[in-house]
Amino acid sequence: MKITVIGSGYVGLVTGACLSEHGNDVLCLDVDSRKIEMLQRGEIPIHEPGLEEIVRRNAAAGRLRFTTDLAASVAHGTVQFIAVGTPPDEDGSADLQYVLAAARNIARHMTDYKVVVDKSTVPVGTADKVKAAIAEELAARGIALPYSVVSNPEFLKEGAAVEDFMKPDRIVIGADDERAVHVMRSIYLPFQRNHDRTLVMDVRSAELTKYAANAMLATRISFMNELANLAEVLGADIELVRRGIGSDPRIGYSFLYPGVGYGGSCFPKDVKALCRTAQEHDMDLRVLQAVEAANDVQKMRLVHKVTARLGENLAGRRFALWGLAFKPRTDDMREAPSLVIVNELLSRGATVCAFDPVAMHEARRILGDRIDYADSPLAALAGADALLVVTEWKEFQCPDFERIKALLKQPLIFDGRNLFDPLAVKEYGIEYEAIGRR
Numbered sequence: 438m439k440i441t442v443i444g445s446g447y448v449g450l451v452t453g454a455c456l457s458e459h460g461n462d463v464l465c466l467d468v469d470s471r472k473i474e475m476l477q478r479g480e481i482p483i484h485e486p487g488l489e490e491i492v493r494r495n496a497a498a499g500r501l502r503f504t505t506d507l508a509a510s511v512a513h514g515t516v517q518f519i520a521v522g523t524p525p526d527e528d529g530s531a532d533l534q535y536v537l538a539a540a541r542n543i544a545r546h547m548t549d550y551k552v553v554v555d556k557s558t559v560p561v562g563t564a565d566k567v568k569a570a571i572a573e574e575l576a577a578r579g580i581a582l583p584y585s586v587v588s589n590p591e592f593l594k595e596g597a598a599v600e601d602f603m604k605p606d607r608i609v610i611g612a613d614d615e616r617a618v619h620v621m622r623s624i625y626l627p628f629q630r631n632h633d634r635t636l637v638m639d640v641r642s643a644e645l646t647k648y649a650a651n652a653m654l655a656t657r658i659s660f661m662n663e664l665a666n667l668a669e670v671l672g673a674d675i676e677l678v679r680r681g682i683g684s685d686p687r688i689g690y691s692f693l694y695p696g697v698g699y700g701g702s703c704f705p706k707d708v709k710a711l712c713r714t715a716q717e718h719d720m721d722l723r724v725l726q727a728v729e730a731a732n733d734v735q736k737m738r739l740v741h742k743v744t745a746r747l748g749e750n751l752a753g754r755r756f757a758l759w760g761l762a763f764k765p766r767t768d769d770m771r772e773a774p775s776l777v778i779v780n781e782l783l784s785r786g787a788t789v790c791a792f793d794p795v796a797m798h799e800a801r802r803i804l805g806d807r808i809d810y811a812d813s814p815l816a817a818l819a820g821a822d823a824l825l826v827v828t829e830w831k832e833f834q835c836p837d838f839e840r841i842k843a844l845l846k847q848p849l850i851f852d853g854r855n856l857f858d859p860l861a862v863k864e865y866g867i868e869y870e871a872i873g874r875r
């Protein structure tokens with residue numbers, strides 16, 4: 438099938454690459470010419486495990502191409518996936534300008550039937566806006582052409598995006614016409630050969646499903662963060678509590694890890710946008726408002742532990758930071774807790790030396806020379822007053838505690854991800870503060 442993917446970011450590039458891997462002829466469009474030039478040279482602008490091989494292989498086979506040519510992108514695909522960003526507007530609602538610009542561009546250039554697929558995370562009612570935008574542009578051209586608008590929200594996780602796309606838990610298709618459902622089913626057939634995981638529903642339910650999923654996951658995180666903070670004052674250990682509740686099949690183990698708050702390009706903006714959608718209908722989503730407020734507080738949790746131990750004034754102090762990405766296996770630092778922590782430490786007069794396995798480039802872009810960068814976890818420790826663990830990268834899990842102790846000015850670790858066994862760390866004579874641990 439001939440497919441166009443509009444927006445070549447984390448979602449668009451993975452979507453395009455994985456669709457081409459199954460033999461489709463895919464053209465990826467982006468308005469960012471720097472990104473497209475990189476892709477045309479065979480360079481991958483983001484870090485996503487497994488993506489580079491797929492892009493290289495399919496680009497070499499001629500099934501995956503990249504362009505900034507708007508007209509060519511519309512001419513190429515019968516199916517046009519919109520995977521552009523939907524950042525938060527000033528009032529917290531999703532900013533739809535990129536989605537609608539993409540829709541209008543399709544309408545300006547189309548000459549035959551198109552299936553327009555909203556893959557970006559968009560509020561309920563967006564498909565209607567996309568439909569209206571296309572109708573308006575076609576009317577301006579004085580022509581009538583057939584088209585369908587489908588909602589196909591994406592559930593991939595950064596860091597495991599290729600795997601998630603290749604083996605999806607479910608494929609949600611929101612559509613109100615059979616022709617489009619048939620096209621969408623045939624696109625996803627190769628991704629679910631052992632059993633059908635497609636859920637076909639009306640467009641509005643599909644749009645809401647994506648927000649409901651992210652809101653639920655964010656809720657679990659904020660819930661556990663608050664319980665962890667409570668466990669600390671009660672003298673309980675949240676890790677034991679986590680296992681105690683996770684063993685209940687109604688609850689399960691996933692997303693019950695306390696830490697320094699959720700970040701990334703999805704949860705913060707999607708929780709905000711869903712609250713905003715409710716407010717537009719004179720409703721308050723009180724649970725989600727609390728989820729967001731609890732998360733804002735949690736991002737400061739590690740700094741509060743630092744100031745409780747070392748004093749409010751951190752002038753002259755130096756901190757080693759392990760992890761900058763908002764989660765492991767990605768270089769994405771959008772809304773990362775590390776940014777809140779770094780800014781707070783700097784504003785209190787401290788200096789920071791950070792290491793991240795893949796986000797150093799992104800960190801330099803965002804933080805510039807406001808912090809120092811180390812080329813290994815241990816190198817970040819030299820002369821630091823304490824180590825702060827901010828992202829749960831696997832490579833941080835079994836460190837050489839003797840070396841850590843020797844390199845730090847004083848043996849002190851603030852672990853925002855509960856990576857280590859408190860008793861084991863203490864045996865090395867290192868003071869250890871984690872989240873909700875005894």
Ligand SMILES: NC(=O)c1ccc[n+]([C@@H]2O[C@H](COP(=O)([O-])OP(=O)(O)OC[C@H]3O[C@@H](n4cnc5c(N)ncnc54)[C@H](O)[C@@H]3O)[C@@H](O)[C@H]2O)c1
Nearest residue numbers: 444445446447448467468469521522523535557558591595
């Ligand atoms: N990142 C994730 O893990 C994830 C997961 C599921 C859903 N989503 C959703 O998918 C959407 C995209 O997210 P992302 O992380 O891939 O964003 P991103 O910022 O990485 O990529 C978006 C791309 O769209 C391009 N773009 C903007 N306007 C364009 C236009 N008119 N034509 C062509 N290209 C255009 C941008 O230049 C950018 O490269 C968002 O709605 C997001 O909420 C993201």
